[in-house]
Amino acid sequence: MSARRQRWEIRPPAPADVRERLGLPPLLATLLYQRGLLDPAAASAFLAADYATGLHDPFHMRGMAEAAARIAAAIDRGELMAVYGDFDVDGVTAVALLTQAIGAMGGRIRPYIPHRAREGYGLNNVAIGQLAADGVRLLITVDCGISNYAEVVEANRLGIDVIVTDHHHPPAELPPALAVVNPKQPDCAYPFKGLVGVGIAFKLIQALARYGKRPANLRGRDMLDLVALGTVADMGPLLDENRVLVRAGLIALNETARPGVRALMAAAGLAPGLIDSGAIAFALAPRLNAAGRLADARRAYELLLAGDRETADGLAAELNATNRERQALTRQLQARAEELVAQSGRAEQPLIVLASPEFNAGVIGLVAARIAETYHRPVVVIEQGGETSRGSARSIPGFSIIDIFDQCADLFVRYGGHAAAAGFTIATAQIPALEQRLLTLSRQYLRDDQLAPRLMIDAVLPLTELSWELYAGIQQLEPFGQGNPQPILMAPNVTAIDPQPTSDGAHLRMRVRAGNSVFEAIGFHFGRLAEALQRYPTIDLAYQLAVDEWNGQRRMRLLVRDFRRAGGARNGG
Structure with missing residues (x-):
């Protein structure tokens, strides 16, 4: 049994004919084969994730033409619009994206993000009534609305046209909106169903451009930093169009001029140029999400669109503090939940x-x-x-x-x-x-x-075979995330050297050795097992590759995913 009590299953390697057809190094060919990419054209398109050729026509999405036409008309007529989003990162980035873009197109638009505790998820009639009283005549939802039939009826009664853009599971009866834009709805021919809310908002901006509504002084690629943040945070599958958007979005994120995003990076201890999908998932997104979880998500929105660094730094510090509070509360309630499970x-x-x-x-x-x-x-x-x-x-x-x-x-x-x-x-x-x-x-x-918990291992790779060339090959699969996970590798018969818990006892630090190859390794949430490893240091190790950069020096290290006594079954067990 492994440390995480998981059964290890090793995925099959690419057959010889597939390796030959792809013409790539064996490990990279195997990783592409496991993702169903069996021919050179599909593999090349996946690896390239080209922004110029990899995006689908927004008008293939059901409801998109009606939605874009109505918004374009509202811009021309000077109608007051509102964009109404969820309080998570996907919703907040989508609200920020549409507010910024439609405003730059000359539209009159205001944001609305409900308060989690006071209003709850989705549209609510109190908010709709206030928007109507304020003169809003077109309401655009992002990352919500697909289940709000009664609320859309109320908006219509008050003279508000509603456009629903959402990516959640559609109910049997869709809301009676002027347009519903959701690739998962019945009879939608859009070829990729995995867009999240901010991705659909970006496709709406693309559609508006076809109506001649282009945001002044704002290129499409300038907005992709928000698309990357929302897509990774909401665990959108990083395949097909999401992969293209996030790869381009990471470039935009690392080059962003947004004071708020740069302040958020600084608060998380990250430097522009080093942001990847993992940095979004584990550092940036939790800080943005913390506002909606424990305070007011509008603070995250204000950070993303902050106009100067001083304001941004203050908001980033506030979200940082809220995130620490969120971490402490999560630990406390997780412990209480585990007590309830044990007692019941x-x-x-x-x-x-x-x-x-x-x-x-x-x-x-x-x-x-x-x-x-x-x-x-x-x-x-x-x-x-x-x-x-x-x-x-x-x-x-x-x-x-x-x-x-x-x-x-x-x-x-x-x-x-x-x-x-x-x-x-x-x-x-x-x-x-x-x-x-x-x-x-x-x-x-x-x-x-x-x-029965399983750990799917992509390949057996002894530590003696690790190299910078091999690491570079794996990195061609970036960005990693939902639907395209970072490969998990297995090294048999390694020796754990000086395993120790971290100062808080939660995590595990050690070196691992096989032959003359020695690497630093860290295992999150394995701290309690340090003593056992000191007694039985010879293990099979399931790991992922990571790189530390400090003062211009690069060092490969291992992220421990699991381990077991050496000599376990080579395929399962």
Whole structure:
């Protein structure tokens, strides 16, 4: 059994004929083969991720022509518009993107981002009423709205036209908007379904350009820093068009002139030029998300569009402090969730539902994700209120939580999401009924093998074979993320040298050696196992490659994903 109690499965290498056809080094050919890229043209297109040729026509998206025409008319007529988004990074970047771009096209547009605690997710009638009173005549949603049928009806009643742009799972009955732009809706011919909210907002800007509405002093590529932030933060699959947008967006992000983004980098201890998808996921996005989780997401919006560095530095420092608060609260509530699991025996159930007034709606999604990782089960965590409660769910590979929620629709006040993650509002009295139905459905649809944690290893690669040339080959697959994960490699029979926990006891630092090859290694959340490694230092190591740069010096190091006593089964076990 491995340190993480996972079964290791080694993916098959590329067959000889595929390697020969691709004409690439063996490891790179294998990694492309595992991604289904079997011919030179497909592999070349994937590796190039070319912005000039890799984007799809926005007008292939159902509803796009109607949406762009209506916005162009509103610009021409000087109508007041509002863009209404979610309070996460995807929603905030999409609001910032459309507000900036349509404003630069000469449009009159204002942002609206609801407060998580006071208003909740999606459109609400109080906000719609206020926007109508302020004279708004066109409302554009981003990253929300697809499930807001009643609220769109109310907006129409008040004389507001609504354009819904969203990427979440569409319900059976779409809202009666002037246009619905969502590649996942029925009869949408758009060839890529994985765009997130900010990606769809960017396609809307492209469509407006075809109507002659080009933002003054703002190129399309100047906005891709926001697209990269939102797409990576929302775990959009980094394939097809997302891969093209994020690769170009990372270039824009590293060269950005936005005072707010540069201040955010500085607050996270990052330097322009060194930002990759991992830096977004683990450093920039959490700070932006913290505002919407515990405070007001509008502060993140204000940071992204800050006009000067002094203002930006103040906002970045504020988000940094909020993020530290978010980290502490998440740790506290994760510990409480684990107590509830242990006390209730729910670890033996195929799906875990936890409800408590102690939970905070701002972090229940994070808590659910960590409990799901620990127990390898779908998890629902609910902040239990007096009359209504809010919940967040995280799933496991191969099990769509939103499909299960569709079969519980009668129990929710509202819900939405996608296969891996979803959220809802529910009457508190309905929580027991929800848990029982979810358990019944999970027993029906979840297979035992799905509940057995597995670590998929891309290739066996001894430490003695590591080189800068090999590292450069792997980096051609960047950007890594959802749908295109960073490769996990396995080195057999390595020796752990001086394994020690970090000062807080949480993580593991050591060197690992095979023959004359020695590398620094760090294992996050493995600190408790340092003593065991001191007693049994010969291990098989599952790892990923990383690089440290300091004073112009580059050093390869290993990120520990798992380990086991040396000599385990070579394919599984």
